[in-house]
Amino acid sequence: MEPEHEAQVEECSATEETAQYKTCNDIAFYRRQKLLKSGNCLFHARLDTLSLSGNEAKFQIFNADTKVFLLVEVYSIVGNVVRIKINELAPLKPRYEVPDVLVKEPLTQRLIVLEKDENSITLSPGENGPQILITAKPFQLDISLQQELVLSVNSLGLLYFEHLQPKPEQKTSAETNESSAAKSEKEADNDLGLWEEKFNAFCDTKLSGPTSVGLDFSLHGYEHVYGIPQHAETFQLKPTEDEEPYRLFNLDVFGHKLHSPLGIYGSVPLILAHKPKKTAGIFWLNASETLVDISQRAVAKPLTIGIHQDVKKVRPEPQTDVRWMSESGIIDAFLLLGPSTYDIFKQYAQLTGTQALPSLFSLGYHQCRYSYDDQADVEQVDAGFDEHDIPYDTIWLDIDHTRGNRYFTWDKTKFPNPKRLQQRLKSKKRKLVVISDPHVKVDEKYYIYSQAKARDFFVKDSTGEDFIGLCWPGESCYLDVTNPLARDWYADQYSFKRYECSSDVLYLWNDMNEPSVFKGPEQSLPRNVLHHGGWENRDLHNLYGFYQQMATADGLSRRSAEKERPFVLTRSFFAGSQRYGAMWTGDNMAEWGFLKISIPMLLSISISGISFCGADVGGFFGDPEPELLVRWYQAGAYQPFFRGHSHTESKRREPWLLGEENTKLIRNVIQERYLLLPYWYTIFYEAHVTAKPVMRPLWVEFPEDVDTFGVEDEYLVGNALLVHPVTDAEATAVTILFPGSGEVWYDVKTFQRLQARQTMTVSVTMENIPVFQRGGTVIPKKTKVGKSSGWMSEVPYALQVALDSKNSATGELFLDDGHSFAYQASNQFLYRKFHFHNGVLSSSCADDRGKYKTKCVVEMVLIVGMKASPSSVMVCYSDGTEKVIPFKYDAKTCVLTLENLVLNVGNDWKVKFS
Structure with missing residues (x-):
């Protein structure tokens, strides 16, 4: 370690010990937005300005107090997604709109007017699409799908939009005799951080002044909400009425606290809400610092009998209100209407893309x-x-x-x-x-620094000079990766x-x-440093x-x-x-x-x-x-x-x-x-193609099982493995929820069969954590381990077949070279489906585009949950030949084992049990 570097480490350690991060009350735009109380909507819509051109609906809204006009754009995106954009009608200069996050401009569909009266208009792309009710006074949007109200926008009247304005002229030295009232007003302005904001020893001067935006959304019938990573918090999001809001602001927080809403290293402004059979979501496309308030309440809803509503009879229905508050940018929100959980994942992936398919080695x-x-x-x-x-x-x-x-x-x-x-x-x-890392040591002899400097590729300070901050190399410049x-x-x-x-x-x-800057405000870049295009860090920090x-x-x-x-x-x-x-x-x-x-x-x-x-x-x-x-x-x-x-x-x-x-x-x-x-x-591969998560909360696979909605100490890997890590010292048992009515689960080590749905106390030793295979699934495995994944490419496969209550099971195997893009470029892959039904295990092609050739074979099959031994087992090969093969059956565990098979992975074949 160089002496310079050694000193820097010591300096960093001291900084980390004394680092301070903002609470919500330290954030000026939050204080300003919280002055706006619910139920006092200042915005009205001008329905006479509504235009339906192409596939967009545009209309104006205005603030009754300030008389500032905003432009609202509404889009119906194919696949049950509604997009709402709100910007100034005539801003002094462009406001930041997040680029590059969407994989492409979403495919929209034409909106038509379904109903109209003096104070409202209902738009829809058609009978089966979402319906968008626009109410003029006060301004509100209600989004319904399949005749059910899913989301309301601005129902609490918390739409907030600070329009761009010229900076107030500085007072001259002659104007020193301010009245006490004027001084009080000035102090109040300073406290609200309109043009300047202080935190500890740092002063943030704001090039564009106050530019904060905010909006509330009501999720009808939902009380379980998730998402907005990352925080060291519970999986199910908590109400924040009496607590700090969830903060989305990427920060290097060394040794972060547990159970804190403080933003740490990353952020995704996506909330999902789930109730039995239905899921909805809100994607808030804004890269500036964002705070999220969550409140929950019971709302009286008319009791529906047949097609008639009896307004005298009501039932309480849960409602979750989500308030988004961002420091700058515009309002750009995507309402994901599902209705199913997997519909939501597809809708979000349609916007931001699916998980890249990793190379096989990276899964080791x-x-x-x-x-x-x-x-x-x-x-x-x-x-x-x-x-x-x-x-x-x-x-x-x-x-x-x-x-x-x-x-x-x-x-x-x-x-x-x-x-x-x-x-x-x-x-x-x-x-x-x-x-x-993105910081670059200030050293003219270092080619990365000298070349980047010559090309003007560093982030600038507020004066237009290359910003210099401290990080691991000492004095460092920061690459402007937004360019x-x-x-x-x-x-x-x-x-x-x-x-x-x-x-x-x-x-x-x-x-x-994040980026991390030692001794910077909250150990990060100042918000007023400048990026490509003249945008301040406050506009795009999280990108x-x-x-x-x-x-x-x-x-x-x-x-x-x-x-x-x-x-x-x-x-x-x-x-x-x-x-x-x-x-x-x-x-x-x-x-x-x-x-x-x-x-x-x-x-x-x-x-x-x-x-x-x-x-x-x-x-x-x-x-x-x-x-x-x-x-x-x-x-x-x-x-x-x-x-x-x-x-x-x-x-x-x-x-x-x-x-x-x-x-x-x-x-x-x-x-x-x-x-x-x-x-x-x-x-x-399934995540890459369909957007289904690899690591899944229980409610994703069991969306009607209310008891799964709050579970966060166990999860599913894919759809087949239930995992409950042991997270307490000296634990001798854990309590496990086995979800799903009629489901069957098998311990992967002992093959003990458990019938869901039940909660059980399961003993644990240091030798294992509870892992269970779901009945009705087929898991492909390798038969032996190599020094690395690269040594295992030709190792034979084993299929672990776990039967459900109907003695059936299904699973898949994706196979390619494990490292190249040939699976996309020239269809060099295999996607196989394994199915057990009526005593026959079959292998068939799940995607006939695949052309990958392999010598790999299925060498072993375990059938778990077979209640009786068959009299014989026969393999039917793809060339039409058949062969009776030996087998082992364990009556105690109800496991049948086939070994020494030579079933080519790429061929169709059947194994018949009779």
């Missing part, structure tokens, strides 16, 4: 530390996995692998031969991930020609990209990490001429980040509470479109006791992104350092992960 185990000492240390750790027979795919290098924290360089003292290191890993079919030209240049830096000593086994990790990951993924794709899939992990994220790779929950602590909170955090992220997510196994900071570390490995092995990571001040904790018994437990669960890689890969 990742080993990371801040930092490994040197090249010899890395090679010893790599050898340790082989010595202890523990599979892994990727080893990671943190900032200390670079020359003085200059990214795209190597410390040649510590890493004298990076190419040899990568060649050694490649020979073992393993990968290397290195870190690349398309800067992103293009940055992507080029990952080419093999430009990135010295890089190879095709080197992948990337974007950290500190910064999104853009860096976008550029990094682009660079990794380009270096292979768009043939190979990138792998990029990011700490900061936004809506749409799923298109570019994976994310994790950031710098957690080695404490039981952080293991416990990781589950609801990951569930919130998963239902917000980002399936490839995880939490650092063991906790980043601190020294986990052996029991905690084992339990964390057991949990992490059944979560999408699986990485062990630790801080430089933590004790070394490679899986074999805690004694043979703990090593055995960790080895076993990592091997379980590798055996299940075909299933993981298949459900990631």
Whole structure:
């Protein structure tokens, strides 16, 4: 470590200990918006201005007090989505509208007038589409689907829109004799932070003055709401009437508090509401700081009898009101009307894209530390996995692998031969991930700095000079990744020609990209720094990490001429980040509470479109006791992104350092992960194609089961595995809800059959966490584990068939080369369907576009839940030949086993049980 860097670490540590973050009352636009009380709507609609042109409806609304006019645009998007945009009718200059997050402009449909009177108009794209009731005075929108009111907009009258205005002229020195009333008014203005806002020692001057926007939405019949990651909070969102609102503002919060609504590393402004049979959502497309207030109440609704309403008879119905408040931009809201849960996921993916299909290696185990000492240390750790027979795919290098924290360089003292290191890993079919942060050391001799400076690619301070802040390298400039030209240049830096000593086994990790600025306001960029196009950081702050990951993924794709899939992990994220790779929950602590909170955090992220997510196994900071570390490995092995990571001040904790018994437990669960890689890969393909989350809350699969709505300590991996991690010290049992009326569940280790629906206390030992396979599913697995996923490409498959109450089961397998884009470019994939019904297990093609050739075979089949032994088993091959084969049947576990099969994965075949 260079002396300069060592001093910087000490400075950072002190900063982290004393860092302060805003509460809601420290946020001026929040204080201003909270002055507006519900039930006092100031906006009226001018229905005479309504125009229906093309597929858009436009009309004006005005503030009865200020006489400021706003333009409302309403769109009906194909697939039961309504978009509402509100902007100034004639702003002094353009307001920020979020680019690049939507994958394309949504496909809209023409709206027609269904009904009209003096105070309202009802619009709809047709009989089966949503109906949009516009009420003029006061202004309100009511959105119905299938004759049911789903959402109301501005029903509380909390529409808030600060129009752009010229800055008040400064008073001259002659105007010093202000009246006391004038002074009081001035002090009140300062408290509201209209043109200037102070926090601790920082003063935020506002180029455009007050520009805040806000709007309320009422979700009718809903009391369970989820989403708006990420917060270290419960999965089900809580009412905030007497608490802090949920904050969406990407921040580097080291050692963040549990059960806090403070925004941390990433944010997705999406809320989902669920009730039996129906789900709805609100996507608030705004990248500035956003606060979300949630309130819940019971509303009296007329009791409907047949087609007639008896207004004298009412029933209480739950209602959730969601108030969005943003610092700047416009109002751009997408109302996702479902009605089913999976409809919602499709609707959101239609807007922001689906999860990128990861390379197979990235679904294996990742080993990371801040930092490994040197090249010899890395090679010893790599050898340790082989010595202890523990599979892994990727080893990671943190900032200390670079020359003085200059990214795209190597410390040649510590890493004298990076190419040899990568060649050694490649020979073992393993990968290397290195870190690349967005801050750039101020050093004219550093080519990244000098080239970016020459091209004017750095964020500017409020005076127009390159902003300089402190981060790991010391004085640093920050790449303006909002600039398309800067992103293009940055992507080029990952080419093999430009990135010295890089190879095709080197992948990337974007950290500190909130972005983090030591000694900055809330350890981040000042809000008045300037980005490409003259936009202030306040306008687009939450997009910064999104853009860096976008550029990094682009660079990794380009270096292979768009043939190979990138792998990029990011700490900061936004809506749409799923298109570019994976994310994790950031710098957690080695404490039981952080293991416990990781589950609801990951569930919130998963239902917000980002399936490839995880939490650092063991906790980043601190020294986990052996029991905690084992339990964390057991949990992490059944979560999408699986990485062990630790801080430089933590004790070394490679899986074999805690004694043979703990090593055995960790080895076993990592091997379980590798055996299940075909299933993981298949459900990631499903997420990529259909937007179904990989890690699912119970209510997603059981939408009518009310008891699942508040569950956050267990979840489903795909549709087939129910997982309940052990998150308490010295636990000997856990209480598990087995959801679904008539469902059957099987313990994956003992094959014990459990009939849902029930809540049970299940005993646990250190050897296991509860994992159950759902009856009616087929899980593809590998029959043995290799040193890494690359060693397992030709290992035969096993099918684990779990029968439901009707003795049937269905499952899929997706297979391709595991790393390239050939599955898209030339249909080089196989998608197979396995179906068990009426005593026949069949394999058939699930997508006839697939052309991938493989020699891989199904070698083993387990039928779980077969209540009686068959008299014979016959295989019917694709060429028409048949063969009677031996089998084993265990009457105690009701498991039938077929071994030594040679059933080509790509062929149709049947196995008949008679």
